[in-house]
Amino acid sequence: MRDGRRERSVFLGLLPWPERVQVARALRTETVGGLVLLAAAVVALVWANTPWSGAYEDLRDAHFGIPALGLDLSVGHWTADGLLTVFFLVAGIELKRELVVGELRTPATAALPVVAALCGMAVPAAVYLATTGLGGGSGQGWAVPMATDIAFALAVLAVLSTHLPSALRAFLLTLAVVDDLGAILVIAVFFTSDLNPIALAGAVAGLVVFYVLQRFRVRGWWWYMPLGVAIWALMYNGGVHATVAGVAMGLILRTTRDEGEDASPGERTEHLLRPVSAGVAVPLFALFAAGVSVSSGAVGEVFTSPEPLGVVLGLVVGKTVGIFAGTYLAARFTRARLNPDLAWADVFALAVLAGIGFTVALLIGELAFPDPADAEHIKAAVLLGSLIAATVAALLVKRRNRIYRRLWEAETRDEDADGIPDIYQHTAPGRDNTDGTS
Template sequence: MAAPAPERRTFLGRLSLPERNYLADALRTETVGGVLLLVAAITALIWANTPLSSSYTAVSDFHIGPASLGLNLSVEHWAADGLLAVFFFVAGIELKRELVAGELRDRRTAALPVIAAVCGMAMPAMVYLLVTAVGGGSTKGWAVPTATDIAFALAVLAVIGTSLPSALRAFLLTLAVVDDLFAILIIAVFFTADLNFAALGGAFAGLALFWLLLRKEVRGWYIYVPLALVVWGLMYNSGVHATIAGVAMGLMLRCTRREGEQHSPGEHIEHLVRPLSAGLAVPLFALFSAGVSIGGDALGQVFTRPETLGVVLGLVVGKTIGIFGGTWLAARFTKAELNPDLAWPDVLALASLAGIGFTVSLLIGELAFEGDATLTEEIKASVLMGSLIAAVLACILLKLRDRTYLALFAEEERDEDLDGIPDVYEQDNPEYHLRMAAIYEAKAAEHRRRAQVAGASRDGGGSPA
């Protein structure tokens, strides 16, 4: 007896209704945050390239915090190590939810975005290493072009007004979540200084207490927020990058719903903290990290120095080839069929959009070239330039298919029976067809009534007075 043929799955197919609703809520906040991120980055560039540049340097270098606790840090340092811990806390919750309730819970479904994300990080690193090997540059920045900034990417979508179907947006978000996971691992493994084992032990003890309180279902922000601050401070002094504390605490939250729960604790806390992350933490980080000189000499260095050229090519070329190639190969060998409403150029456009690497790329650039202020500034300029080129390329590719996206988006949002559920999710429901039949009959009756009124009016107007 012949073995049954493997089940063919649809790649970029329609999401389930709960996943679609969650995605819409999450991306709405991230899009607003992305616009604020753009505003903060532009403000930083203007501030740092005008006669007010000395004040920008003074504010960024201003130190504040208790020196006795090892936390007398500059404002720029607080933004990178403190505020970004909030960003990574949300990233940890997102990752946990994707693993237990989202696109990554099914290994077969997760294969495509995971392979695409891995290839989308490996290829930029290889491009960077190739460029620096040929040009004789430093290999320290290999990880800079590996990260994708989902908020910046969504801000670009908001600016150009492209109504991407939910499946494409979900794929982009899942790519970013997996991307964040590997970025966290890179920071933890490759950018950890000399360890202070006493502080590290204290941080682990604090995390254990955090986990125990969650398991005992102890409630109260006044317990968790002070504990989180203590864990963060100990992690910072341990030599491990302090943002790892945020990720660890995010991963500990329960993201599965129990009977009678409308939202899991993780989803509830993410809903509360995400606006703080997207609307305050990340824009402030951008404000104090994106302020680099963009004079003629600086821009010239971006395309002539091997380290900076490697970052630009890694983001623009490496990301696009890596994600598109990894996705195509994974779909080919996992027998996944592309959604018939979409085409492979759509995946190519999405891959180029993922070349926008801002927040985490800037952070890794600072860590990789710490102590070399000039090269750090040039690497930041190359991240900005590479992200800008990737954004322009993605805009061109997405605009070529804008009419298709608008039609698909309109079909996803259509709700003619006005019950709050898009019609595409009710087509197999008999009650839906009864409601629609009643709606169509009411519209036909109204049309007939208007026709009769119009006819009577014409007859009346033609009769003698």
């Protein structure tokens, strides 16, 4: 308390050192994975628009598996239902960490990113529904423009060689984590079909066993890997999208360290699986999901059909308006004070960047539009909307990069070479930013 009033918190200020280290580690892997993702998307687009496009479709549609267990899937479905489970498992661990020790652990720190993320999901859906309503189209794709692709966004920043401050990157990461939770809830609630109660009961029982093993501190991959595969298979056969199993297991994994532990089970699992998720699972999904035919007619279809147009406007306009307005209003009502070294123009650029909705948007597009012809148009809209958002964000971020470079240099300067930036050791009396306490 100062002068009888509650001190205003700083929004997008200097991160506590432990949080800075964790965020930097996560973003480093996601950035590399994002570059691989970009390469995979380019390969898919080029391959699908060459005389060898038939080979691409044959490979994507080739089936293999164990029919007796209900797992005879195409290569494309294995990447969407199987490999993306790894992506959502990592997302579940991220969310658990944010809820326990990160930005979402208290209502005060969670308010801004949660409100921003919720507005960033609701407004794009509303824009899509308004567009399709006015154009006489179908509203079934309302969830497609809701999610942000953090890897793709970070890849754009890497290509631009920007020096975005860690607080802005952390805010983008938190937005994406909440987005992922919203997306998986949407998938679980709205895109389930032909429910099999027995298989679902088996999946729930498997999750209970998973929890008990964690509760009693049982270690060893030989327990968890077979159990995880069984939970995934039962969830798939139960009629719920199999990626839900990944998020559920991620939320169950313990993310706090016991006395004497070097790392929690969640930290160890994330350390092992994040490179697989970012460097293998997501790029392979993109390879078999982003291969759409690009022609003047296909591009024209995006801007003349209400459903694809709703996706583009939802990503480019809805995401920007939703996240920026949500952040601004939340800051006003929570009395948060924007970091004086930044401006609301930086938040606006971040909101535009969040309009890159690649991986999860493509996944929901496939679920919302089972007809291949309709799905192709939606995929084209996702690609085009993400490209527009990336281009506009690049211009906005580059315009402010001189300021970002100055802040980044101040954050990373380590003249005594002790491994901890000097800014964390020269703080006001009574404040120790190396452990996040004050």
